[in-house]
Amino acid sequence: MDLPKGFYGITLETDSIGTCKKLLNFGVQMIQYRAKNLSSKQMLNECFQIRSLTKQANVLMIVNDRVDIALIVGADGVHVGQDDIPPSSLRKIVPNNFIIGLSTHSIEQVLSPEVDFVDYIGVGAIFETSTKDTVVIGTELAKQMVDLSKKPAYLIGGIKLSNIDSIKGIGAYGFTSISDVLYNDYEHFLEMIKKWNS
Numbered sequence: 001m002d003l004p005k006g007f008y009g010i011t012l013e014t015d016s017i018g019t020c021k022k023l024l025n026f027g028v029q030m031i032q033y034r035a036k037n038l039s040s041k042q043m044l045n046e047c048f049q050i051r052s053l054t055k056q057a058n059v060l061m062i063v064n065d066r067v068d069i070a071l072i073v074g075a076d077g078v079h080v081g082q083d084d085i086p087p088s089s090l091r092k093i094v095p096n097n098f099i100i101g102l103s104t105h106s107i108e109q110v111l112s113p114e115v116d117f118v119d120y121i122g123v124g125a126i127f128e129t130s131t132k133d134t135v136v137i138g139t140e141l142a143k144q145m146v147d148l149s150k151k152p153a154y155l156i157g158g159i160k161l162s163n164i165d166s167i168k169g170i171g172a173y174g175f176t177s178i179s180d181v182l183y184n185d186y187e188h189f190l191e192m193i194k195k196w197n198s
C-alpha cells in the first residue's frame with residue numbers, strides 16, 4: 001500500500017485503543033502507535049489489539065521507536081528518532097517492504113545518508129507543543145527541509161486547525177496532529193483536511 005498523502009494519525013498514550021478507534025472512524029489510512037511510558041508488556045498487548053483493528057480496516061500500522069514490537073505484532077512499519085537504531089541497521093532485520101520513518105529536525109539530518117534507507121521523514125516540531133518536549137524549527141526551516149528531501153515528508157508538532165493554513169505553503173506530502181485531532185470531534189478534523197486540501 002502506498003503511503004497516504006495528507007493526514008497521518010498518531011495515538012494518544014493515555015488511551016491508545018480508544019484513540020486508534022477514533023482515528024479509524026475518521027477514515028485515517030495510516031496510524032502510528034506511540035507510547036513513551038508503558039512497560040514493554042503493556043505496549044505489546046496494546047499493539048496486538050491495534051494490529052487487529054487496523055488490519056480489519058486495511059489501514060497501515062506503524063510502531064513508534066520499537067522495531068521489536070512492530071515485528072512481533074506484524075505491523076507495517078516503525079518510526080524512529082535520531083537517537084534510535086539507525087534506519088541502515090534496521091533494514092538488516094526487517095522484511096522487504098517494511099516501512100521505516102525517521103524524524104528530522106535540521107537540513108543536515110535531511111541530507112544524511114540514513115535517509116536513503118527510509119520511506120518517509122517526519123519534519124518538526126513545526127510549532128510549540130505540549131505533547132512533547134522538543135526543538136521547534138518553524139515554517140521556514142521546515143520548507144527548506146521539505147524542498148531538499150528525497151523522501152515524502154510529514155510535518156509534525158503543534159499543528160492545529162487554527163494554523164494549518166500557514167503550513168500548506170511548505171509543500172509537504174502530509175502532516176500529523178495529535179492533540180488537536182484527538183481532543184476534538186469529526187467536524188473539526190474534516191475542517192482541517194478541507195483546509196489542507198484547499
Ligand SMILES: Cc1ncc(COP(=O)(O)OP(=O)(O)O)c(N)n1
Pocket residue numbers: 008032034036064065079080081082101102103104121122123124132154156176
Ligand atoms: C511522523 C512522525 N514524525 C516525528 C515523530 C517524532 O519521533 P521522535 O523524534 O522519535 O519522538 P517520539 O515520538 O519518539 O517522542 C513521530 N513520532 N512521528
Ligand SMILES: Cc1ncsc1CCOP(=O)(O)O
Pocket residue numbers: 124125128129130131132134156157158159176177178179180
Ligand atoms: C511526537 C512529536 N514529535 C515532534 S512534535 C511531537 C508531538 C506532536 O503532537 P501535537 O500534534 O499534539 O503537537
Ligand SMILES: [Mg+2]
Pocket residue numbers: 064065079080081084
Ligand atoms: Mg521516537
